[in-house]
Amino acid sequence: MEAQPATPARGGDQEQEEDAMDAFLDKFRCQQYRGRLHEDTWEQELDKIPMFMKKAPSEIDPQENPELACLQSLIFDDERPPEEQAKTYKDEGNAYFKDRDYKKAVASYTEGLRKQCSDPALNAVLLTNRAAAQYHLGNLRSALNDATAARKLRPSHMKAIVRGAICHLELRNFSEAVSWCDEGLRLDSKEKKLLEMRAKADKLKRTEERDVRKAKMKERKDEAQKGALLCAVQARNIQLASPGPDEEDDEEPTTPHGGLGSENAMGARVSLDDGGRLSWPTLLLYPEYGQTDFISAFHEDSRFIDHLMVMFEEPPPWDLERKYQPHLLELYFEDEDRGEVCQVSPESTLLEALQHPRYLVRAWTPAFLVLVKQSPFCKNFLRGRKVHRLK
Incomplete structure (x- = not known):
């Protein structure tokens, strides 16, 4: 019968490991955990942890929020592809937009566009979203410019068409608003927003054209009356003083006595x-x-x-x-x-x-x-x- 090789004893090593674990546990029994949350201020302390923050601070101080600064550096890593960076800024802008912080939303969308990614669809979305934020800030011209730029990248982008039409309507460019609505309706003839906007723009356009016609008719009538008044005054040999520098009308005079027949300070006229x-x-x-x-x-x-x-x-x-x-x-x-x-x-x-x-x-x-x-x-x-x- 062959002799079996001797197995080395491991009892000593196991005992050492168990002793080390006991010492580690004894340390926690006699020493409090320094990173624990305090009973009175746990909500404020929890709000400083990125995962549990209700709202990110507008300015990030690396010394006060090292974890958040580190996380931000990972998210906005310039070494990532431009498409990924642009999408990150788009998502950040959308979050600001949802919170109605339109100025920050504009800034985020702008940063996304600065990455000059090669995806025209993503750039069109960034422009369209920035147009929406600019619209809410009252920057109608800037919003219209963004919507126009988005349509150049994606002519069939419905959101860009809708927002551009809204801007034209607010700017009282009624003919352009109708044109934008028509182009959108060729893509989707049942788009409710465009149907409602087109009806409103068309009505306002016709009203404006009518008012322009009335104003021109009134202007022609007033000019005829002024001519008749001047003839009547001259026929009577009545002398009219030329208006002084402070009395001149804003309009160019159409007669040697410009303004004849205009209302005076009391609202009456010859x-x-x-x-x-x-x-x-x-x-x-x-x-x-x-x-x-x-x-x-x-x-x-x-x-x-x-x-x-x-x-x-x-x-x-x-x-x-x-x-x-x-x-x-x-x-x-x-x-x-x-x-x-x-x-x-x-x-x-x-x-x-x-x-x-x-x-x-x-x-x-x-x-x-x-x-x-x-x-x-x-x-x-x-x-x-x-x-x-x-x-």
């Missing part, structure tokens, strides 16, 4: 009736009390006294002395070029006053001074001025 007679917005000034009366349509054949009789039938509240009575009133106008005043008879018509060789209509609104005859204020007001009185 008018020509069917009988060919003029009515003027007219100011009566009472310098003694700093008061005025405005007659919106003073017919040229009406007399001053007729208006004064109605206006002073009852004393105005500022005439405490009740001295402004029609038969005691005198009318004047100022000749500003000569620094003189000219008297006008209350019995005269407006046309007769306007035809005075020294009268100059300013700002399309005749103005006359009203004073109480022989009153102290009247004498003082006229003192030192050359007065051309009626004969």
Whole structure:
């Protein structure tokens, strides 16, 4: 019988391993684990662990969040293929978009586009998504540019067509909005958004065209009225002052007296009736009390006294002395070029006053001074001025 080889004893090694494990466990029994979560602050501590974060910080400090910084460096590793990097930025942008953080979404999509990956479909998605984020930020032009660029990469990309049409509609480019909708409907004739948008854009387009036609008709009518007014004024030998630098209209004048017939500060204007007679917005000034009366349509054949009789039938509240009575009133106008005043008879018509060789209509609104005859204020007001009185 052959002798068997001796087996080395292992009892000693096993005992050593068991002793080492016991020592390791004894260490935890007498020493607390330093990485444990504390009872009072466990929620805040848990929120610092990348896997359990509810929201990533906007700025990552490697010293405060080393794990997150390491994870970010892995995700955005520049050594990865451009397509992978672009897709990562797309996903990040989508997450920001879902949280309505549109500025960060735009930044993420832009970074994805900067990777210049060779996948046109992915680039079209990045552009389309950035267009959506720009739209929510109110950057309609930028959104439209992105949608247009996305369509160049993928002409049949429906989301780019829808977003481009929306931008055109918001920018009041109604014809372009209709065109974009039509192109999308050729791809999908039942696309609900495009059908609704096209109907709205078409309606607004027709309304805008109608308004443009009305505006042009009104402009032609106004020009014809201005021409008729100018002829009527010139036929009466009424002098119109050229507008000063501060009075010029924004529009180019179409006559030597540009703006004739335009509304004055009170919203009234010179008018020509069917009988060919003029009515003027007219100011009566009472310098003694700093008061005025405005007659919106003073017919040229009406007399001053007729208006004064109605206006002073009852004393105005500022005439405490009740001295402004029609038969005691005198009318004047100022000749500003000569620094003189000219008297006008209350019995005269407006046309007769306007035809005075020294009268100059300013700002399309005749103005006359009203004073109480022989009153102290009247004498003082006229003192030192050359007065051309009626004969």
